[in-house]
Amino acid sequence: MNRTVVITGATSGIGRAAAREFAGRGDRLVLAARSPATLAEVRDECRAAGADVLVVPVDVTAPGALAALADAAEAEFGAIDAWVHTAAVMTYGRFDETPAEVFDQVIRTDLLAAAEVARVALGRFRAASAGTLVLTGSVLGHITAPYMSGYVAAKWGLQGLTRTLQQEARETPGVRICLVNPGSVDTPVYRQAGNYLGRVGRPPPPITTPERVARAMADCVDRPRREVSVGRLNVVMRFGFTVLPGVYDALVGPLMRLAGLTDRPVAPHPGIVFAPNPAGEAVRGGWLPDVSRVVRSVGGVTAAAGSALLRRLR
Template sequence: MRGRPAPRVAVITGASAGVGRATARLLARRGMRIALLARGGAGLRGAAEDVRAGGGVALPIETDVSEYAQVEAAAERATSELGPIDLWINDAFASVFAPFGEIGPEEFRRVTEVCYLGYVYGTRVALDRMRTRRAGTIVQVGSALAYRSIPLQSAYCGAKHAIVGFTEALRCELLHDRSPVRVTMVHLPAVNTPQFDWVLSRLRNRARPVPPIYQPEIAARAIVYAADHPGRREYWVGASTVGTILANRCVPGLLDRYLARAGYSGQQTAQSADRDRPANLWHPVDDGSGADPGAHGSFDAHARTRSPLLWLSRYRGPLAAGLLSAGTVAGVLLRTARRHRR
């Protein structure tokens, strides 16, 4: 009798919290060997415990993805201790919530280095190893903001747009080379992660995700599904994501004016911001004696646990998902027009 195949090896950046943490838990159920890359020690320890409890093998590696040498060293260690890398998931990010004029040049550079160059570096070290073996999958965790930017997040939106441009160029090169390595993108809606409790913010009130909000497990399921089916260029999670993107393509000027009116208040709660709370732009808030942030943020009461679009795309094909998205687009256009007339 043949033995069971050895567990596959995955690397997840931004694995200590939020979507990366939820994805690690899901992959652990498959008995996978997972290298967990992040800066925060407490979150990494918690993520490693989650993976082991789920039946996987964990290798936590403190890594700043904005430093290519650290990403290369992490990939080398993962290969040496876990085996050849089959799956690389780029998910690490940082951001600043503020009008563009209130973001310092060094802060803008830092966001770009983490959110964009971190993906470039991760993709590079993964490809260097996957091309040699002629096997492997890379998943870029993107955002609806890669196609429809919003105010107060110019650095983050710019980085997400850049990831799309970079990935599309790379995909063409892989096709030209007839490479079996696959790269795909998963664009997420607003997700209930700890980021809103630690992101650097200069807003008057506490930052919040723009509804509808989804739980990180929804995003994790989409990422794992994309890893299993990397033949598609990209996956969109949440009908609202598709609707917003298509509405932007249909009536961009109208959406610009609507976001200029509603985009500021829509990203803030009624609660005043705590100016003294720590932020993780330069240093992780869960370093040293910091608390493990986990996967969920502070908006459990408002977050959805299901995504009809994701379910339809998986089990009923793209046609049904397209019909749902078309209905969402119509709703977004109608609501936007009504609010603009007020």
């Protein structure tokens, strides 16, 4: 397709899956994230798929970093056709027990950096009268859950910001803004999250794959849509939150402790809120079974059972 696509947050989870997805579609890629070593790994993966790739180590919260990223992209490939923003951090803990500087940095990364991405990208798109911005929201931009106050506040803010930008974009034909809202996704972000709750977090079921979210993002660039929900229970949760708020609030705490937290204890720490952890970066978080291994296991059991049955029949 020969489009130029910028991906911020490209070294792990949804962002890394998106890099692979766009590489497979023949796009030119500008990949940005905090870890130079992991960026090099993702670059090699995408080049192996046949993509032209530029990597730019970037902290999305650093002043001027995103404008410099856009300049580098344009210098290498010309005009930017699409910008996919996936960079995000998370922390677990009661609001009053989470250090203020950690909470503030979650807001800075998940909301204010997304706003700066929009500011930079839309300026370039307006000048070219073309371009698609894809932002990564969450079902938690429509509902709430305890122990994740910073992330929830940021995603609610991003929901409002995106809706406003979409209204303003009606005045700029050719410029499209999309919001992709995943539910639980099998990424490393839960283990990489800051934690002041004492128990490691996990994605509550049902869990989808980052590859599915990446496909939704690529589809938005192909055929822009205002908002896309990825997750089987997203609509159900939003209905309960809106129509049955008392019931929802009574159930969400126990369900979060049961399905959203593991039993593994953990000492207080900021996770990757302030700095990356390259050792923990990957597409998948290991929360879903390895399907190929399951298939092989089932195949082996089936073959063994078939052999045993044949022996009995002889």
